[in-house]
Amino acid sequence: MTIAELHFRPATDQDIPALLDLVESAYRGEASRAGWTTEADLLDGQRTDAPALAETLARPDTRVLLAERAGELLACCTVERRPAGAYFGMFSVHPASQGGGVGRAVLAEAERYVRDEWDAAQLEMTVIVQRDDLIAWYERRGFSRTGELSPFPYGDERFGVPKRPDLAFERLVKVL
Template sequence: MTAAEPTSAPTTPAEPVFRTARLRDVPDLVALVESAYRGESSRAGWTTEADLLEGQRTDEAAVTDLLGRPDSVVLVVEGEDGAPIACCHVERRGTAAYFGMFSVSPAVQGGGLGRQVLARAEEWARAEWGVSAMEMTVIEQRADLIAWYERRGFVRTGEFEPFPYGDERFGVPLRADLRFAKLAKPLA
């Protein structure tokens, strides 16, 4: 069986088990990220980008690269069976930390696990690196997701980054107006 073929729906443990990702997690992490954002499986949750993009969200090379970078960590939440059911990437960038690759299995979305992952990422960034802010980019057209982050203290900075059209490592856009909005949150 491959990581993309679970035998049953993942379950959230009563108390999430957080750990840092290891190289052996890479295939499972790629499958988790893809399930949360792309294809029909992503439509079971609310984080899908399937109406905006086709193709891949990430691949093994990209995730392996994140694990090998200095000042970079991928945090993982294990399900009851020990397989990843949520993850995020946190990277120190000067006095701020970048938050990305945030994924929760569609089967367990909506139960508060995402809030716990975000809080753990913020705690990690403060404790490990002493940074004063968390930053991220979100596809501007993802109003529901941006609103979720805003309810957790993030604000739009007014800055934007272009979508990497023509680079299929980031997906195949289904519309021509995609761009990333930058969000930031001070960390007390």
């Protein structure tokens, strides 16, 4: 199958169990080490939970976009309308599908969606600054580092259990 055979659609509440499995597999635990986007060396614990996903799906200016091939969920991302454009987050590609263009296709669909549906002029995100390989991937896709840092939410295990004391997020921006 090819990238052209990917089907995109917005998530619904019925997708929460599959979404939760996908996001956790891409970021946490030993299973995530099969791909290159793992945060297992930086964080333990969960990446998200079912109540947080339900809350995200209920927000009127937020969409969770799913990428499927032959009915199988391969990837997802969240886009949120913001005054200056849109925010991109919860980007997850199943570890077995990483490195084959699925992530590029999802990012391109997110950019198309916010540009066409919301008339957004820019897309922003935050990435853990210690993720040099991931930041470089985004830079190759037109994102710029801003140098704007925000603290990691230490003490709030809804976002994971840090394995090091120096985690922070950097804001990246792409003009669409």
